[in-house]
Amino acid sequence: MKYQNAVSFPGDFLWGASTSAYQVEGASKEDGKGPSVIDILEHRPPGIADFSVASDHYHRFREDVALFAELGLRAYRFSIAWTRILPSGEGEVNRAGIAFYHELIDELAAVGIEPIVTLYHFDLPAALDERGGWSDRRTIDAFERYARILFDEFGGKVRYWLTINEQNMMVLHGKAIGTTGRSGDTDQKTIYQQNHHMFLAQARAMASCHEMLPEAKIGPAPNIVSVYPATSAPGDVVAADDWDAIRNLMYLDVAVRGAYHPLAWAYLSERGLEPRFEDGDDETLRGARPDFIAFNYYSTQTVGESRGDLSDIQTRGGDQQIVRGEVGLYRAVKNEHLPTNAFGWEIDPVGLRTTMRRLWDRYRLPLIITENGLGAFDELVDGRVHDDYRIDYLRRHIEQIQLAISDGVDVFGYCPWTAIDLVSTHQGIRKRYGFVYVDRDEGDLKELARIRKDSFHWYRGVIAGNGVDLC
Ligand code: BGP
Secondary structure, three states, rough: OOOOOOOOOOOOOEEEOOHHHHHHOOOOOOOOOOEEOOOOOOOOOOOOOOOOOOHHHHHHHHHHHHHHHHHHOOOOEEEOHHHHOOOOOOOOOOOOOOOHHHHHHHHHHHHOOOOEEEEEOOOOOOHHHOOHHHOOHHHHHHHHHHHHHHHHHOOOOOOEEEEOOOOHHHHHHHHHHHHHHHHHOHHHHHHHHHHHHHHHHHHHHHHHHHHOOOOOOOEEEEEEEOEEOOOOOOOEEEEEEHHHHHHHHHHHHHHHHHHOOOHHHHHHHHHHOOOOOOOOOEEEEEEOOOOEEEEEOOOEEEEEEOOOOOOHHHEOOOOOOOOEOOOOOEEEEEEOOOOOOOOOOOOOOHHHHHHHHHHHHHHOOEEEEEOOOOEOOOOOEOOOOOOHHHHHHHHHHHHHHHHHHOOOOOOEEEOOOOOOOOOOOEEOOOOEEHHHHHHEEOOOOOOOOEOOOHEEEEEEHHHHHOOOOOO
16 A cells, blocks of 8 residues: 555654674673683584673673764664573572672663563574473473573563574574584474473463563564465465465464464374473463564565475575475575665565564554564774665564554564674674674774764764754
């Protein structure tokens, strides 16, 4: 639908930006922090930065928050490192870790920035991984206890909570992202049992939040994207529906409705991958309901009917590790209508609108976009970063959010990835997303100086004008 006059962004729209603990903080061994699965990664590509220093936000957070305030952020979405709070995932609380996040949150409060806190962003404690990680049901208890510690400590200061970042990407691409820990190449059956345990952990965290903090709001944060059929051939449409259910809707149906999506369940049981339910699991899943849906959006996926052979499979350009397509399920198709970024990711602003419309249509829960952004090889030239490509990317996505608002979708915030440069999941610091440039490279930390990119100045104007002027 085209509008003569698009509806404005609400006055209290949360213009924000995102990071995650292990990618931005550094100080991976300081002040009692325990190792996470990320810290014990053994197969990092050569020449790629590890996460031990990252952007050194742990030591420079005051300087960073001052920049976020200058940027005009109304919200900052970040994660708490489980292993700073509980170095081995359970047991003794590390007071230094608690103190760090109090200081960070207080600093944000002092400049009027709303904290949006992710409980768990890829960094499972290594000690829990050692004894089976998410395969072991004790990890569910550990997560609930960890969540309750956070609610108890920070509940008076934090209104918005996110449970688990991109559970679906950990299930589908865990090895590439580096979240599988020592279990490495786990079989599919185990992965879907782990997935079930994460659903239970999430449900218990949501229920605990509502019990302990009646004023707070909590929601899941999967990666959700529209799935397009490659053509109008009915077989392609069926494949797109199937993949949508398995990639997207399973995660939201369980979170919101407390039940597996029927198509996803059919897929799991037909392949013998269905998780084992224990007594009470059903009640646990049905007993919790989120207050909103947070989702990360980068690009859509286009799929065709499976041909039943390896031609169904595609690896993403420039990145051999992300495999799409599944023989007998769907064929990965390049969408010829969409350009790609330097890393082969398709760019589809309109897909953000369709994704929002579909989510609103199905769940009728308020939405917040907790990640969206452009990874690029930014260049620092004479102290400036001219990232007009990022401005263009963000502008076109924000336009689509406004159209979705005009369509009647309830969306209350937008937090692009990232507030400040940080280390990518598996492609180093050279793949940058931030509004603020961090002067370091893969091996040389230099001074880690902070430099405002052109997109910083542009986004500050967008926020100041509440999205009216995107030029
Ligand atoms: C999401 C993750 C982030 C992040 C982002 C960009 O999947 O939640 O942690 O890094 O994608 O991905 P990448 O770093 O691989 O470019």
